[in-house]
Amino acid sequence: RGQGYRSRQIEPKNFQLVIRSQDCLKDIATNPTEMGSVNNRHVCCTRESPTPNVLELSTRSILTSNRRFPPTMDKTRPLLLPTVETHPLCITQNQTRQDTENSINYSILDSSTLVANTDKDDTIGKTNFLPTQPMDDDRLAIIRETQKETGLVDESIDFLTKSTRKSTNKSYNRQWKKYVQWCKQQTPVINPRQYSPINVFNYLIHQRHLSTSHLKIIRAAITSVYKTLHPTKGNLAEEKLIADFFKSKRQQTVCIPKQHQLTTWDSNDLLTFILHKYKDTQTLTLSDLQQKTLLLLALSTMARPRSDLGQLQHRDVLFESNNESQVTKMTLHFQQLKETQVKTIQLQCLSNQDICPTTTTFLFLQRSSHLRQNLPIDHTLFLSYIEDTIKTRSARPTMIANWIKAQMQDAGINTQLYKPYSIHSASSTKAVEQGHSISSVKEHGNWSRKADTFERYYYKPINSTLSSTQIAQSILHNTENCTTLEVRAEATEVGLGMTSNQYVAEAKTENVIRPSQYVSWFQWLKGTPPK
Helix, strand or coil, X not given: CCHHHCCCCCCXXXXXXXXXXXXXXXXXXXXXXXXXXXXXXXXXECCCCCCCCCCCCCCCCCCCCCCCCCCCCCCCCCCCCCCEEECCCCCCCCCCCCCCCCCCCCCCCCCEEECCCCCCCCCCCCCCCCCCCCCCCCHHHHHHHHHHHCCCCHHHXXXXXXXXXXXXXXXXXXXXXXXXXXXXXXXXXXXXXCCCHHHHHHHHHHCXXXXXXXXXXXXXXXXXXXXXXXXXXXXXHHCHHHHHHHHHHHHHCCCCCCHHHHCCCCHHHHHHHHXXXXXXCCCCCHHHHHHHHHHHHHHHHCCCCCCCHHHCEHHHEEEEECCCCCEEEEEEEEECCCCCCEEEEEEECCCCHHHCHHHHHHHHHHHCHHHCCCCCCCCECCEECCCCCCCCEECCHHHHHHHHHHHHHHCCCCCCCCCHHHHHHHHHHHHHHCCCCHHXXXXXXXXXXXXXXXXHHHCCCCCCHHHHHHHHHHHHCCCCEEEEEEEEEEEEEECCCCCCCEEEEEEEEEEEEEECCCCCHHHHHHCCCCC
């Protein structure tokens, strides 16, 4: 309540009312026939101080602190029925309040109910609300409103919305909302819907401390709205002012890579941990069997923990058997990838059953089949609350990443430097170091052969200093016979998942003594040929 409603004085319960005329010193007789010709009367408490004269308006007086009723009453005026009545069955309770100030505009309605001032029943009908304009900070609402104005229906708009991934829409919505808030804080206020490269440039200057990739997301979020509101305008990224900003940002940004960005961790550490903790597959508990299946699939498929393994559905795991009903091959279909629509990997059984992802996954599905009977048809391969049959449900992608992180930490891998996503780089780098070509690794890991994404971000050889050391030794050593660090390949037969057993050259490092073919500075002056 406001201040005017919290300071009403409480009248004492034992006060006595008397009726006075204009002459406040003379009480009015209780007999109506003896009241005389006095017209103006008022009711007051006995504790009120005597007042010789009272000034009242002729129409209606404002209620004062002593709570007088209007002295002038019309006898022929029609009586108005109140629309708020007191419930007849309610029990009036005395309420007390401790207030220090007086209030003149306060009334009490105890247990009040709203009633209609008519004898007819009102039927509830449909209410037509006026269409409201979407808020400026709702990116999808702005796009939907503009598309409706062009004649598209809701079904068509929903279909077009799915052209962008949910995670991308979520990121764009967050960045657009921040841009709208910045526009509202400017003086004068900027209309965020107006196509203005200058305003976008000023906002990018305001956020220039962020990374280049983050700034590109901001630009893309604003562009997604502008290309719908202003289809005739050019691409915002091609505006000279915006292009010059990103060019200047690249020139001024110096990124010195850290050690964990140059090399990755050895996948053999995690494989050794799997063999030590989850060796006997047949005797593992269902929870441990799920953890082993997850780690083996992450290493063998080079799949991402969240977007790939976290969304791998149970119905997309298929097996093939031979005439003896033995599983020989497993086919995995990863849906909703970043690069393509579906990624398919086929893995054959390995000779070592303890590290075979096909055999382990097949056993895991057999032992968890009773938990999947009441789950939706699109439930994932990995389950949360797998030990509780009542709470069992599909595991979230975040939970899959947390499981891998915990296993990496138990294996002795520094999870402060290497996140769960680094298993994608560790497994692919290991495959190249074992002699597989980069093109075959790109195909297996679903990378584009034409792009250099793998070479730039994922290929991080553990012995990255090997080639540099060879070059340095070749330059600095000019003796006849110099010892160089060299790699020799020895063919070894290994079992791989996607194809049958094949010969792969295993890299081994050793010191090799080779005659020097370089001419010393002194020999070059004399014209003596090298030996």
